[in-house]
Amino acid sequence: MNFNGIDFNTYFKNYPDENGYFGKYGGAYIPDDLKQAMDEITEAYYTICKSSKFISELRRIRKEFQGRPTPISHLARLSDSIGNVQIYVKREDLNHSGAHKLNHCMGEALLAKYMGKKKVIAETGAGQHGVALATAAAYFGLECDIYMGAVDIKKQAPNVARMKILGANVIEVTQGLATLKEAVDAAFEAYTKEYKDCIYCIGSALGPHPFPRMVREFQSVVGIEAREQFLEMTGELPDAVIACVGGGSNAMGLFSGFLNDPVDIYGVEPLGRGPAIGDHAASIKYGKEGIMHGFNSIMLMDENGEPAPVYSIASGLDYPSSGPEHAFLHDLGRAKYDVVDDEETVDAFFKLSRLEGIIPAIESSHAVAYGMKLAKQMTKGSILINLSGRGDKDMDYVIEKYGIR
Numbered sequence: 001m002n003f004n005g006i007d008f009n010t011y012f013k014n015y016p017d018e019n020g021y022f023g024k025y026g027g028a029y030i031p032d033d034l035k036q037a038m039d040e041i042t043e044a045y046y047t048i049c050k051s052s053k054f055i056s057e058l059r060r061i062r063k064e065f066q067g068r069p070t071p072i073s074h075l076a077r078l079s080d081s082i083g084n085v086q087i088y089v090k091r092e093d094l095n096h097s098g099a100h101k102l103n104h105c106m107g108e109a110l111l112a113k114y115m116g117k118k119k120v121i122a123e124t125g126a127g128q129h130g131v132a133l134a135t136a137a138a139y140f141g142l143e144c145d146i147y148m149g150a151v152d153i154k155k156q157a158p159n160v161a162r163m164k165i166l167g168a169n170v171i172e173v174t175q176g177l178a179t180l181k182e183a184v185d186a187a188f189e190a191y192t193k194e195y196k197d198c199i200y201c202i203g204s205a206l207g208p209h210p211f212p213r214m215v216r217e218f219q220s221v222v223g224i225e226a227r228e229q230f231l232e233m234t235g236e237l238p239d240a241v242i243a244c245v246g247g248g249s250n251a252m253g254l255f256s257g258f259l260n261d262p263v264d265i266y267g268v269e270p271l272g273r274g275p276a277i278g279d280h281a282a283s284i285k286y287g288k289e290g291i292m293h294g295f296n297s298i299m300l301m302d303e304n305g306e307p308a309p310v311y312s313i314a315s316g317l318d319y320p321s322s323g324p325e326h327a328f329l330h331d332l333g334r335a336k337y338d339v340v341d342d343e344e345t346v347d348a349f350f351k352l353s354r355l356e357g358i359i360p361a362i363e364s365s366h367a368v369a370y371g372m373k374l375a376k377q378m379t380k381g382s383i384l385i386n387l388s389g390r391g392d393k394d395m396d397y398v399i400e401k402y403g404i405r
């Protein structure tokens with residue numbers, strides 16, 4: 001399929017290019033000592049991950065450990081409550097450990113093992129990435145150092161407990177505001193010193209090359225399964241696919257299966273409390289081009305070019321940028337990016353729970369909320385939503401803040 005001058009039949013061969021660019025976005029904007037470490041990962045990725053041994057081992061793990069393929073469910077009652085459009089969800093909430101993140105963490109940890117590394121390193125904010133990586137590290141018998149701000153450690157006690165039970169070292173970062181930004185800095189600093197023995201595992205489709213590509217490819221299992229399952233279930237393709245976008249990994253996983261099809265693609269960003277700076281994390285909608293955390297993309301920045309403060313009810317979407325491929329697909333018009341606010345999200349959280357018996361992650365509830373809005377506008381057809389994770393982690397907060405609806 002041709003779209004705005006891009007041939008999507010050959011898209012995956014051409015994007016990103018060998019330097020990690022999707023058009024003008026992406027790249028690797030990092031100090032020289034880190035560059036060497038990233039180049040080592042890039043080279044290993046291109047050779048090891050294309051080997052049939054790696055591919056078949058990952059395939060076996062997906063099936064026997066993660067419980068893949070995850071199903072697609074038809075949401076008959078939710079669809080009927082809105083109109084004639086049929087809504088479906090891809091059930092990443094049923095992936096082992098309850099979300100899509102394990103898809104790329106297992107890939108990254110398997111790569112670490114093949115590279116002969118003893119350890120994986122990462123930062124975590126809310127702890128979701130830390131838990132997924134700790135799970136993968138335990139499976140492969142790798143050490144796991146998770147850097148986490150002191151403030152976040154207090155706020156996210158259950159995830160800290162999970163990581164520790166899984167055998168990870170949770171390293172407290174006390175500098176500055178002691179949240180995600182400081183944790184990123186501390187983890188990169190440690191990696192610069194220790195890269196001979198370990199690899200850094202980025203938690204979404206962002207960061208310096210090769211991570212946006214690598215994470216997309218590890219997540220593409222979602223889109224590949226979903227396309228095949230949807231065709232088998234309904235005999236046709238969905239009219240639209242929808243995913244929430246934080247850094248953009250679950251969205252790239254689903255979208256990559258449908259880029260070359262006549263299917264509308266929607267990424268949903270968190271509008272939080274509203275459009276004022278500091279009240280949302282809708283980086284593509286309100287941001288501009290810039291560089292942070294090693295890559296060029298669209299981002300929310302203050303006057304000094306520093307990451308702007310962001311907010312969302314969903315801690316997994318609370319990031320001032322999105323991966324470079326989303327910026328590229330946005331400029332191209334191949335995917336559309338829109339927003340839903342906290343209120344609409346909580347409403348969708350309860351609707352899906354009440355009408356379908358599925359408690360969604362508050363991140364995924366953004367995509368569900370948007371799907372419900374879109375279903376009202378369309379008079380017929382079908383929508384496939386990526387249900388990126390389950391909502392157990394969000395129940396206490398939602399009830400405390402919003403009550404039972």
Ligand SMILES: *Cc1c(COP(=O)(O)O)cnc(C)c1O
Nearest residue numbers: 204246247248249250316363389
């Ligand atoms: C982390 C997380 C997200 C956001 O991350 P992406 O990289 O944008 O997919 C979405 N849903 C859930 C359940 C998460 O844990």
